[in-house]
Amino acid sequence: KAHTRLSCRYVVASVLVLFYEMDEDIQLPEWDHLLKLKLLNAEEVSALRGLSPQEKTRTLVQWSADVASLSHALAMRHEKSPADLRNELLSRLNDISRRQSYVRDLLGMPVPFEYYHLLTFMVSINLVAWAYWTGCAASPVYTCVFVVSAIVYIGMMHLAADLSNPFGEDEVDFPIGAWLVDWLRQCVALAEYDLPGEHDSWSSVLEGES
Numbered sequence: 001k002a003h004t005r006l007s008c009r010y011v012v013a014s015v016l017v018l019f020y021e022m023d024e025d026i027q028l029p030e031w032d033h034l035l036k037l038k039l040l041n042a043e044e045v046s047a048l049r050g051l052s053p054q055e056k057t058r059t060l061v062q063w064s065a066d067v068a069s070l071s072h073a074l075a076m077r078h079e080k081s082p083a084d085l086r087n088e089l090l091s092r093l094n095d096i097s098r099r100q101s102y103v104r105d106l107l108g109m110p111v112p113f114e115y116y117h118l119l120t121f122m123v124s125i126n127l128v129a130w131a132y133w134t135g136c137a138a139s140p141v142y143t144c145v146f147v148v149s150a151i152v153y154i155g156m157m158h159l160a161a162d163l164s165n166p167f168g169e170d171e172v173d174f175p176i177g178a179w180l181v182d183w184l185r186q187c188v189a190l191a192e193y194d195l196p197g198e199h200d201s202w203s204s205v206l207e208g209e210s
Contacts, residue, residue, distance in 0.1 A: 001191075003071030007064045008191045011096060012184065013039040014060035018100050019176060021053045022107065022167050054104060061097040065090055107165060116161075123153050 013034060020030045031049070034040045040048070048056050068089045075081035127150055134142035166174050 003067055005191050007067040008187050010060045010064035014057045017056050057100050061093055065093045
């Protein structure tokens, strides 16, 4: 139980550190928050503060993998746990680290600002041409077509700008806070719940099934 709790604690800390560093390097209030939540202790914070953003999350996942490997070795010795379970555990942790790196790399390579200016210029020229063409038309229907088209073009540009970083605090961004709360509850449930047949390796439950 202690090994499971410690391994989960490091994984949860790595996810929170990832989101803390979305916009800038993690600051002292964030470290204090991790200490207050007891996801990290003072010695662990001291070891992490000198690392780069990517090294912080990878180090935490590596710590979790080390604890999981030790837990599996003890389980094999005392509970005769399957030997291939260790590879499955490490594969899951490696997948977490890989996805964290993917999110960080994706946010680290936004659309160049020159491209944004070029797109804005192209849309402006297009709207000016449409305004001239619809203004020269005899029917007022063309004016309505221009207004709707302008709203669609400009709205799509604003939406694209908002979606370029979906981890912010805009209305169209992901509900990171709600996701993290739900995920933390699931981690606590898996790490802390005592199953009814766990204390005797399900012997009493199996006897009732026979």
